[in-house]
Amino acid sequence: MSGNRLEEFAPVFYPKSHAVIGASASERKFGGRFLKTLLNFGYSGKVYPVNPQESEVLGLKTYARVGDIPEPVEFASIAVPARAVPGVVEECLAKGVKAVQILSAGFRELGEEGARMERDLASMAARGLRIVGPNCFGVYCPGGGMTILPGENLSRETGPVGFISQSGGYAVRVPRRADGLGIRFSKAVSYGNACDINECDLLEYFLEDPETDIITGYLEGVRDGPRFFRVLKEVCRTKPVIIWKGGLTQGGARAAQSHTASLSGEEVIWEAVFRQTGAIQVNNLEELLDTTLAFIHLEPQMGRRMCSVGGGGGIGVAAADTWERAGLSVPLFPPELEKKLLAIIPAVGASAKNPVDVGGPFPMPPMLRAVLETVCTDADIDILVVDEIEMASALPGSKQQFRPPELLGETMQIPLDIKNRFGKPVVIVMPVEAVSTDSLESEGERRKIRDFYLQNGIPVYLTKERAAKALANLTGYYRHRNTVLS
Amino acid sequence: MSGNRLEEFAPVFYPKSHAVIGASASERKFGGRFLKTLLNFGYSGKVYPVNPQESEVLGLKTYARVGDIPEPVEFASIAVPARAVPGVVEECLAKGVKAVQILSAGFRELGEEGARMERDLASMAARGLRIVGPNCFGVYCPGGGMTILPGENLSRETGPVGFISQSGGYAVRVPRRADGLGIRFSKAVSYGNACDINECDLLEYFLEDPETDIITGYLEGVRDGPRFFRVLKEVCRTKPVIIWKGGLTQGGARAAQSHTASLSGEEVIWEAVFRQTGAIQVNNLEELLDTTLAFIHLEPQMGRRMCSVGGGGGIGVAAADTWERAGLSVPLFPPELEKKLLAIIPAVGASAKNPVDVGGPFPMPPMLRAVLETVCTDADIDILVVDEIEMASALPGSKQQFRPPELLGETMQIPLDIKNRFGKPVVIVMPVEAVSTDSLESEGERRKIRDFYLQNGIPVYLTKERAAKALANLTGYYRHRNTVLS
Numbered sequence A, B: 001m002s003g004n005r006l007e008e009f010a011p012v013f014y015p016k017s018h019a020v021i022g023a024s025a026s027e028r029k030f031g032g033r034f035l036k037t038l039l040n041f042g043y044s045g046k047v048y049p050v051n052p053q054e055s056e057v058l059g060l061k062t063y064a065r066v067g068d069i070p071e072p073v074e075f076a077s078i079a080v081p082a083r084a085v086p087g088v089v090e091e092c093l094a095k096g097v098k099a100v101q102i103l104s105a106g107f108r109e110l111g112e113e114g115a116r117m118e119r120d121l122a123s124m125a126a127r128g129l130r131i132v133g134p135n136c137f138g139v140y141c142p143g144g145g146m147t148i149l150p151g152e153n154l155s156r157e158t159g160p161v162g163f164i165s166q167s168g169g170y171a172v173r174v175p176r177r178a179d180g181l182g183i184r185f186s187k188a189v190s191y192g193n194a195c196d197i198n199e200c201d202l203l204e205y206f207l208e209d210p211e212t213d214i215i216t217g218y219l220e221g222v223r224d225g226p227r228f229f230r231v232l233k234e235v236c237r238t239k240p241v242i243i244w245k246g247g248l249t250q251g252g253a254r255a256a257q258s259h260t261a262s263l264s265g266e267e268v269i270w271e272a273v274f275r276q277t278g279a280i281q282v283n284n285l286e287e288l289l290d291t292t293l294a295f296i297h298l299e300p301q302m303g304r305r306m307c308s309v310g311g312g313g314g315i316g317v318a319a320a321d322t323w324e325r326a327g328l329s330v331p332l333f334p335p336e337l338e339k340k341l342l343a344i345i346p347a348v349g350a351s352a353k354n355p356v357d358v359g360g361p362f363p364m365p366p367m368l369r370a371v372l373e374t375v376c377t378d379a380d381i382d383i384l385v386v387d388e389i390e391m392a393s394a395l396p397g398s399k400q401q402f403r404p405p406e407l408l409g410e411t412m413q414i415p416l417d418i419k420n421r422f423g424k425p426v427v428i429v430m431p432v433e434a435v436s437t438d439s440l441e442s443e444g445e446r447r448k449i450r451d452f453y454l455q456n457g458i459p460v461y462l463t464k465e466r467a468a469k470a471l472a473n474l475t476g477y478y479r480h481r482n483t484v485l486s
Helices: A005-013 A030-041 A082-095 A112-126 A168-180 A199-208 A225-236 A250-260 A267-277 A285-297 A313-325 A335-342 A365-378 A405-422 A440-455 A464-485 B005-013 B030-041 B082-095 B112-126 B168-180 B199-208 B225-236 B250-260 B267-277 B285-297 B313-325 B335-342 B365-378 B405-422 B440-455 B464-485
Strands: A017-021 A046-050 A075-078 A099-102 A130-132 A138-140 A158-165 A185-190 A214-219 A241-245 A280-282 A306-310 A383-387 A426-429 B017-021 B046-050 B075-078 B099-102 B130-132 B138-140 B158-165 B185-190 B214-219 B241-245 B280-282 B306-310 B383-387 B426-429
Touching: A005 A099, A005 A130, A005 A199, A017 A030, A017 A082, A030 A046, A030 A075, A075 A082, A082 A099, A082 A112, A112 A130, A158 A168, A158 A199, A158 A285, A168 A185, A168 A214, A168 A285, A168 B313, A185 A199, A199 A214, A199 A225, A214 A285, A225 A241, A225 A267, A225 A464, A241 A267, A241 A285, A250 B313, A267 A280, A280 A285, A280 A464, A285 A464, A306 A313, A306 A365, A313 A383, A313 A464, A313 B168, A313 B250, A335 A365, A365 A383, A365 A405, A383 A464, A405 A426, A405 A440, A426 A464, A440 B440, B005 B099, B005 B130, B005 B199, B017 B030, B017 B082, B030 B046, B030 B075, B075 B082, B082 B099, B082 B112, B112 B130, B158 B168, B158 B199, B158 B285, B168 B185, B168 B214, B168 B285, B185 B199, B199 B214, B199 B225, B214 B285, B225 B241, B225 B267, B225 B464, B241 B267, B241 B285, B267 B280, B280 B285, B280 B464, B285 B464, B306 B313, B306 B365, B313 B383, B313 B464, B335 B365, B365 B383, B365 B405, B383 B464, B405 B426, B405 B440, B426 B464
Parallel strands: A017 A046, A017 A075, A075 A099, A099 A130, A158 A185, A158 A214, A214 A241, A241 A280, A306 A383, A383 A426, B017 B046, B017 B075, B075 B099, B099 B130, B158 B185, B158 B214, B214 B241, B241 B280, B306 B383, B383 B426
Antiparallel strands: A138 A185, B138 B185
């Protein structure tokens, strides 16, 4: 593993000055949109628009060439047509720019001529300038005031998650969707065709980066398989790496070829990579975020003995099926525990076995509290799931009240108290039940309740299946790490 | 298969008079809540509350016993404690009541004494009265003005879907969630412990019922395996049967035992049942609704050659992976078609292969239209998916405009025009991107766009995975049916 990545990548994530080459007043051009986005996001370093046809863009003095800028320039964003890019990068080198991101597309993904240009770029990089891209959306780093091309509204807050994406689209979609779930990023990098900085470099950076605790990625292919394997294995010993590998199927691999010119390789090889490195495989954007949420909120956890407490018999049956299908277990309760629970739950229409059925989706607070306390005290379990217990006063989409509104706060508080008192991971499953156009109010309530838990260290999932996958991924990672390190 | 189920079940679904035994003014009691629910839902037959402690409930004259009602009574809902139920049913028999639903719980699911009471009920049923339940939420039949226990706000509209549920909770949750998606029911029946009317009787009824085109069910166990297999196979020859079987795992089977005293049986046996009958297996509530949506909106369809058109390269890679993983195929386009598409889509940052990448989530309407028309004309495909193309003017959660608002209607119309012109199934994938508490407005827009498509025969799915499962289920059913019948 090579030297000090932190220092090496500082100009990429925290540049003190930033030239936008191809800047224009037209938002219909990438360069115009990017400059406006960067300024609106709140980049606080010096900004120099570069465009030979303009003398001023968005009120900023504009230079014909990067070499004309009278002060030193640490970083440049390049949004000019592909054929002009190598010349521009050459000028950046001459100017002493330390790193650039090339937002332009039209390189390797279009064939041999583009590939040749990329080889030229790579040799320029070797002469002392780092390159992100081409064919990418660039760097999002709230701490450095940097955001990606369509990322004006991404959060300004820094958080523990690093994200690398070979796809520009997902480089935006992942942080945007994550943002609504309270997931904050240290850095997200759309690295596109990776003519210089690639997934391995970024993994090494994130390993060193004290801001990053959890590493996530959307990858289509890797350039150097053996290095990737080595680096990934090393990083996974210290930090979890959650990877969505696109192009695992035949059709997907073909699509990746025309997207980022990636050779996606065989499914079976990638399975071995995940198995042997301990990296966490996820198969879509939802699973990537769900798994990240588990790592953010839950302590390192190897135990897979689930107890779920739900508001209905069918819910319990479905829960047990779901946990077991995901490789989690549903231990039997000891008879004394069942006996204790029978004294708490309703005599009919409920169940004191695991999963517990408290008889309906609106248990009165003292009963719910007593059930959760009792299972946490007496059951040999690792993870507690509060499963489709309604925290609101009415069923979503219904105007009927099932719980007096004054009990809402009391009910909501219970899972949190349990988590704090017993120190066990608590997880909540809370589906979107009110899906109609006219039940947005109810959806708003649900989101508020979700945010309350997310702010208090309790991950919330939309379905049992999604919770199960996230928990299997979390425990799978720590199990592997424990085996490897012990 | 026995006689005329339509006539036999008319008193259950369309009773002209209805006694509510155990009715009370207290909504905290099942009988009180049920009576109010029934009246608010709009039941238009005669209603007779029965309760020896009351002379009037909700303004209705109340009788001490069902035998005291001076007019004939066709149907009775029973919500008295379990031990009083057999006596009440005996009185109903004597009164000439044709069918009852027993909402009370506390029977077979609690042990031998309850099981004995159920056997008594079964022998009363044999003397000329049909029983739904016990331990159930009863019957929802909008055409008959009937609704289940917590079903006051379910739709009053009738639709093509029949639903049977061994779980009371899912008997409410499924129609409620479905309602927001525009899925309407002919009947939904929570049949609980099934001491008389069971899943086989209901399947036979739905087969005959001209109102029902698609049969759905949540089952935990069946009483008579060979009959169930025979009936299910017969019904599947004519109407699709979508079954969520709870309790397939060991833990799930244990939970089903304490929920509805069902012996859920081995996973391997159930796999054979699905394979040999052609019934469609789904594994959760979402898949049940997604699959139903496909059957409602799409014509019978065996072809699995997918073409998806999306707004990004990563989206195309993910799409191909998802279709292939679900057993759908992603055919290569002929070179002439790729050539035609290359003349339409942007020269860089797009792809003319399958899945098509139109270069970004906001294609201009004429370009999107031309791409869809071209693939429908020239590609040998069965199903067209419009995949994460933004129909709105801005990305969810973003205030930046990417498409002039005046083009919104034009863009939205395109998939519909394509469907109408080419007669091919069109499916839309449209995720919830704006998940934050303060982006409800954007979620409202999304739901309106979704409803526009649902009203026009285009199913909309939240993720590619969910679309893929629904389409695999749809085509799988017709493939099986075609094999069996040919």
